[in-house]
Amino acid sequence: MGLLQELIFGLVTGSYIAIAAIGFTLIYGIVNMINFAYGEYLTLGAFIGFLAANALPGPLPVAVIAAMIGGGITSIILARGFFTPINQTGPVPMLLTSIGLGIALRNAIRLVGGRSARYIETETSTFRFDAIPEIPVGSVDLLGGFFITSEHIIVIASAVIVFAAVHLLLTRTDVGIAMRAMGDDESLARVRGIDTQLIRDSVWVLAGVLAGLAGVLMAIQTNVSADTGYSHILQILSAAILGGAGSPYGAIIGAYVIGLVLAVSTAFLPSSMTGLSSAMAFVILIAVLLVKPSGIAGSEVREA
Amino acid sequence: MSLLEIVDLDAGYGDLQVLSGVDIHVDDGEYVTIVGPNGAGKSTAMKAIIGIATCLGGSIEYQGTDISGLSPEEAAHNRIGYVPQTNNIFPSLTVEENLRLGAYVLDEMPEDRKREVYDRFPALADRTSENAGSLSGGQQQMLAMGCALMLDPDMLLLDEPSAGLAPDLVDDMFDRVDEINDSGTTILMVEQNAKEALRRCDRGYVLANGQNRYEDAGDALLDNEDVRQEFLGG
Numbered sequence: 409m410g411l412l413q414e415l416i417f418g419l420v421t422g423s424y425i426a427i428a429a430i431g432f433t434l435i436y437g438i439v440n441m442i443n444f445a446y447g448e449y450l451t452l453g454a455f456i457g458f459l460a461a462n463a464l465p466g467p468l469p470v471a472v473i474a475a476m477i478g479g480g481i482t483s484i485i486l487a488r489g490f491f492t493p494i495n496q497t498g499p500v501p502m503l504l505t506s507i508g509l510g511i512a513l514r515n516a517i518r519l520v521g522g523r524s525a526r527y528i529e530t531e532t533s534t535f536r537f538d539a540i541p542e543i544p545v546g547s548v549d550l551l552g553g554f555f556i557t558s559e560h561i562i563v564i565a566s567a568v569i570v571f572a573a574v575h576l577l578l579t580r581t582d583v584g585i586a587m588r589a590m591g592d593d594e595s596l597a598r599v600r601g602i603d604t605q606l607i608r609d610s611v612w613v614l615a616g617v618l619a620g621l622a623g624v625l626m627a628i629q630t631n632v633s634a635d636t637g638y639s640h641i642l643q644i645l646s647a648a649i650l651g652g653a654g655s656p657y658g659a660i661i662g663a664y665v666i667g668l669v670l671a672v673s674t675a676f677l678p679s680s681m682t683g684l685s686s687a688m689a690f691v692i693l694i695a696v697l698l699v700k701p702s703g704i705a706g707s708e709v710r711e712a
Numbered sequence: 713m714s715l716l717e718i719v720d721l722d723a724g725y726g727d728l729q730v731l732s733g734v735d736i737h738v739d740d741g742e743y744v745t746i747v748g749p750n751g752a753g754k755s756t757a758m759k760a761i762i763g764i765a766t767c768l769g770g771s772i773e774y775q776g777t778d779i780s781g782l783s784p785e786e787a788a789h790n791r792i793g794y795v796p797q798t799n800n801i802f803p804s805l806t807v808e809e810n811l812r813l814g815a816y817v818l819d820e821m822p823e824d825r826k827r828e829v830y831d832r833f834p835a836l837a838d839r840t841s842e843n844a845g846s847l848s849g850g851q852q853q854m855l856a857m858g859c860a861l862m863l864d865p866d867m868l869l870l871d872e873p874s875a876g877l878a879p880d881l882v883d884d885m886f887d888r889v890d891e892i893n894d895s896g897t898t899i900l901m902v903e904q905n906a907k908e909a910l911r912r913c914d915r916g917y918v919l920a921n922g923q924n925r926y927e928d929a930g931d932a933l934l935d936n937e938d939v940r941q942e943f944l945g946g
Contacts, residue, residue, distance in 0.1 A: 582816070585809050592802040599762060599796070600859075601788030601817035 410552015414671040422667025423567035428622035429647035429659035431615035437591040437654025441502035445510035450637030453479040453623025458632045479620020480613045487612040518634035525631040533558040646693045652706020715740045722769035723760040730756040731922045743899040747906035748919035754902040762794045763787035793860030797872040800856035803845025814859030829858040850881045870901040
C-alpha cells in the first residue's frame with residue numbers, strides 16, 4: 409500500500425482519537441483528574457450505538473445520536489456516583505478510583521455483552537483513486553493509488569464538526585468561558601460567582617457525549633467488543649499529554665500526530681516489525697515531552 | 713450611613729483563626745484603608761467579606777443584610793467588587809472574556825459598563841482579544857480592577873493593589889483609585905504602601921495580630937507618633 413493510503417488511515421484514526429481526547433483533556437483540565445475509566449465510556453457508547461442500530465429502523469445517524477446521548481447520561485451518572493463525592497480528595501485518589509471503575513465496567517460489559525466482537529452493519533461506498541503514480545523508494549511507495557470509504561468520510565467529517573462545535577462552545581457561551589476559567593483558577597471562578605459544581609457537571613456531560621461519539625465511530629470503523637475503548641485509552645491519554653494536558657486544541661493536534669505516526673510507521677517499518685508501530689506514538693510522546701514538558705499547546709506543567 | 717459594618721469578627725481558614733474581634737465600618741462613599749504588618753490579617757478581613765475566609769464569630773452586614781457565612785459564589789451576588797492581590801485574572805482567557813466573567817452574576821452583559829472600563833483603561837481597549845496572561849503586570853492589575861468594576865459595585869475591595877507594580881506605576885494606580893472613589897464608589901483597600909495609602913484615604917485602620925490597633929482619619933494616623941514608631945518605620 410502506498411503512503412497516501414496510510415495517511416488516510418492515519419487521519420481516520422486521528423479523528424476519533426481527537427474526539428475522545430478533547431473530552432479526556434477537558435476532564436483533566438477542569439475537574440483536575442485523569443480518568444482512566446474513560447475508555448469504558450467509549451465502549452459503552454459503541455454498545456449503545458450497536459444496540460440502537462439494530463433496534464431502531466432509522467439510519468446510521470440515529471445510532472450515532474443515541475450513542476452520544478447515552479454517553480452523556482452515563483458519564484454524569486458515573487461522575488455523581490463515584491467522582492463528585494471525592495472531588496476534594498485530590499487527583500491521585502480520583503485516578504485510582506477511575507482505574508477501579510474502569511476494570512469493573514470493562515468486566516461488567518464483558519459479562520453482559522460476551523467476548524465476541526460484533527459489527528454495526530453499514531452500507532459502505534468506496535471511492536478509488538488508482539490513477540496516482542507510484543514513487544517507490546525501497547519497499548515504500550511515497551504516493552500510490554488509494555481508496556477512501558464513506559465510513560472514513562463520516563469519521564473525519566464528524567471530527568471536524570466536533571472541533572467547530574467545541575470551539576464555539578468554549579469561546580462564545582458563558583458556560584464554555586466559565587469552563588476555561590475554572591481550568592485557569594477555580595478559586596477566582598468562585599469569586600466571580602461561577603457555580604463550579606454546575607460547570608463540572610457540564611464538563612462530565614460534554615465529555616460523555618464526545619466519548620459516546622468516538623466510541624460509535626470506532627465501532628463503525630472496526631467492531632464492538634468489551635475492549636473497544638480500553639484498547640485506545642493509552643492513545644487518547646498520549647494525545648492529551650502530547651498536546652499539552654488540559655488544552656482541547658492541543659489534544660486535537662496530539663491526536664492527529666499520533667494517528668499519522670501510527671500509520672506512517674506501519675508503512676515504513678519492515679513487515680516483520682509492524683507490531684512496533686503502536687509503540688511509535690509513545691516514542692514521539694517522549695521526544696516531545698523531553699523538548700517541551702508542557703506539551704505542544706501547554707503553557708505550564710501542572711502538579712498532580 | 714454605614715455601607716459595611718463588621719462587628720466583633722472572628723475569621724480564618726478551616727481551623728486556623730486569623731482575626732479575633734475585629735470591628736470595621738465603612739460609610740457610603742468613603743475611602744477606607746487597612747494597614748498593618750505582614751500576617752496582621754488585613755487580607756483575611758477582605759476574604760471574609762467575599763466568602764473565601766470562614767467567619768467563626770461576629771457579623772458582617774452589607775447594606776443592612778448579614779452576609780457572613782456565604783460561599784464565594786453566593787457572596788458574588790452581593791455585587792461587591794473584589795480585586796485579589798494575586799491571581800486576579802484568568803491568564804488563558806482574553807481581556808474581553810475576563811471582563812465578561814466580571815459580569816457573570818448579572819443577567820446580561822452590561823455593554824455600557826464595558827465601554828466605561830475601556831475608556832478608563834485605554835491600554836485594555838487596544839488588546840481586547842489578547843490573552844490576559846500576555847499583558848504587562850500593570851495592565852493585568854488594570855484588567856483585574858476593570859473586572860471588578862463590571863458589576864458597577866457600590867463598594868470596591870482592593871487587596872494590595874500596588875504590590876508587584878513598577879514604582880512609576882504605583883502613583884498612577886493610586887490616582888485611579890482616587891478617580892473611582894470620586895465617581896461615587898466606596899473603597900476599602902488593604903495596602904503595604906502604608907504612608908501613601910493613608911495620605912490618600914479618608915479613614916484608616918491599623919491591624920496587628922488579627923486585632924484592631926488604631927482607627928482614625930488617614931492624616932491623623934500619619935501624625936500619630938505611636939503609629940509612626942510602631943508601623944510606619946518612624
